[in-house]
Amino acid sequence: TETIGAVARLAGVSIRTLHHYDEIGLLTPGGRSDSGYRLYRDHDLERLQQILLLRELGMGLDEVARVLDDPAYDRLEALRQQRTRLDRSRKRMTRLIAAVDAAISAAEEGRTMTPEESLEVFGDFDPSQYEDEVKERWGNTDAYRASARRTKSYTKQDWQKIGADSNEINQAFIALMDHGIPAYSPEAKAVAERHRGHISKWFYQCSPEIHTGLGQMYVADPRFTANIDKAKPGLAQYMSDAIAALWA
Incomplete structure (x- = not known):
């Protein structure tokens, strides 16, 4: 004892x-x-x-x-899932440490980051491929202008923080999925609200209408679905459903 x-x-x-x-x-x-x-x-x-x-x-x-207290709870499987998540986090942190080291070197040498360095924080997802389409669809909106104005001044460290925060939200969704918690549950809706807060904090004021539209786009646009589902197959649909439930 x-x-x-x-x-x-x-x-x-x-x-x-x-x-x-x-x-x-x-x-x-x-x-x-x-x-x-x-x-x-x-x-x-x-x-x-x-x-x-x-x-x-x-x-x-x-x-x-x-x-x-659920008789079906499998402690061994839970440990295995946690091991998988920790391994993903370790790999991501290794990449981020290398990126920070590169930023430190650039600062010490008195130079700015190259475009290639700035993309490191996105992994293999290149947001520039959406730039023309984003401008065409939302270029005249207040949200787009606010996002463009705010992100213009972001440093590499800012983008790394954005990426880390986004990954935490995704992992919270994945944890709920792994435990069979439905997307309409209070827990899933709470994570969906965190997702909206993340967008409002870093990009633009994410209203319920905008948030709902984003959730729909995650499953309507195969490119977004494929990118989100890299973390876990079905994640895009789960996020979309949770966002829809939040504003139902």
Whole structure:
């Protein structure tokens, strides 16, 4: 058995967090000392590990409780999925570190980034291929003008941050998909709202109408669908459905 302080240190969480998990019935320690202090047994520690794993996947506490209490929950499969996500994140971080190193070198040498360097943050997705079409379809809109004005001043580090934030949102959607959470669920709609906030923060004020249109475009335009589905097949449809549910 372990005391709450020892468990907090081992798991890298606060004692207050463990108290909260106990209060809401998510993790109730199986023992008590003679003085009434919480004592955590091996099966409690295993459950805590699973809680932290699911939290890392972007789940809220209510959803974590439902998943863990579901007899169909497969801990081994959840670990494998987390391993896959961590590997994807590791590869992405390796690319970003290399890109930051290149930006540092450019700054130290007093030069600006080349077009090739600026595209590193997009991986193998080249947004320039859409430029003429975007101008034709939305060039006269306030949203396009706002986006063009704001992005003109963005640095390579800004684009890297945008890419990292976008990837986090995609991974949150993927986590819900992997656990069979429907696109119309409150959890999926919450991630869809994060998606809208991301666009408003970095590009233009994304109204419900614009957001709905983007969701439709993700599945109507095969190029967008193919690019989004690189992260996970079916992701574009899931995102589109979640956005539609958000504004239904």
